[in-house]
Amino acid sequence: MDAETARLLAAGIAMGLGAIGPGIGIGILGAGAMQALGRNPEARGPIMTNMILAIAMAEAVAIYALVVSIVLIFVA
């Protein structure tokens, strides 16, 4: 395996593995928000804002993986 192949492979693996955790996290968050909505439909506004904020926090982890992959492909 030459260096080019290894780099592309590493970028793909980094992004793929890095997306697993945030994916699970966002799923749990969404499920929690839906349950909260079902129990208390009047609190739609605050639930929505907080859910989006928390999702963005979870998503940030995937973004780190994305940065690593971008660096691997385009810079390294």
Place this chain on the structure above:
Amino acid sequence: MSRKGCLGCSFPVLIVIIVVVLAVGIVSFLSGALGKAIVGNVGLPEIFTVDAPHVQLPAEDIFHIGGFAVTNTLIASWITIVVLVALAWAVTHRIKLIPSRLQSLLEFAIEWLLNLCVDVAGEKNGRRFFPIIATIFLFVIMNAWLSLVPGFGSITYTVVENGEEHVLPLLRGANTDINFTLALSIVSFFFVSYFGIKQSRMLFFKQFFNVPRFIRGVGQLVSGKVKTGLGSIGFGAIDMFVGFLEFISYFIRLVSFSFRLFGNMLGGEILLFVMLFLMPFLLAVPFYGLELLVGAIQALIFGGLTLVFATMAVTLHEHEEAH
């Protein structure tokens, strides 16, 4: 209304719109990389094709003042500042009791931000934190949205370097420069530390270097109370370790703040480029909407997290009293 219509247009207009959209869709599909891979090259003119995305991580230098390199992201961020100042001036130089449309828009934004600060940090601290939180929010959101204005990246600038001509974009969203996001997170870091130290004094440092219990344990050991002394030393060691973790996570915030914004914005830009490359004109449009949302959310997160951390830093004192 005698003529019936659909979607707010009369039928002839609707038919023309559908035909135009279909034509644009077919042309964009055939000229993009996606269509070329499926159908093959059908010989459409070159202007329809978009080049493969060229990703540039560090910002390009446009010109130098002395030894100081002026990059395209720096120019873009100054344009953002000019736009914000112009907006603020246009509204406040002639402020009215019955607001005009622009004034009520800005009043709405400012009021919403103030309410956010007061909700999170309380009346007194919320008003104190408001200026910097609002500045961060408005700056980040304007940076993100201005870079989505069509034509923003199309203005190019040719630099001759060592006899080679480089065509560089004159403007590039400031959020896609790691230096900018790092600078912004350093600002927020010092802001949090300043208010934390000012409000909580020694307690602010005590959360990182939590040694009193350890020292008390040593004292008890020396004065002969071996059993309680050893217990205090054990718990004191745990306290110190927790403080050490706090200390590390306090500095890791710098990294996560800057990389979150940088990664989101750069990822969004590359996403738009790739979509344009795969299928020009049409496929990028929904992602434009997504990027508008992402820009707003990232600005909210940057400002909101700074607000939350600052609130945590100034309320250390009250926590300790409650124990």
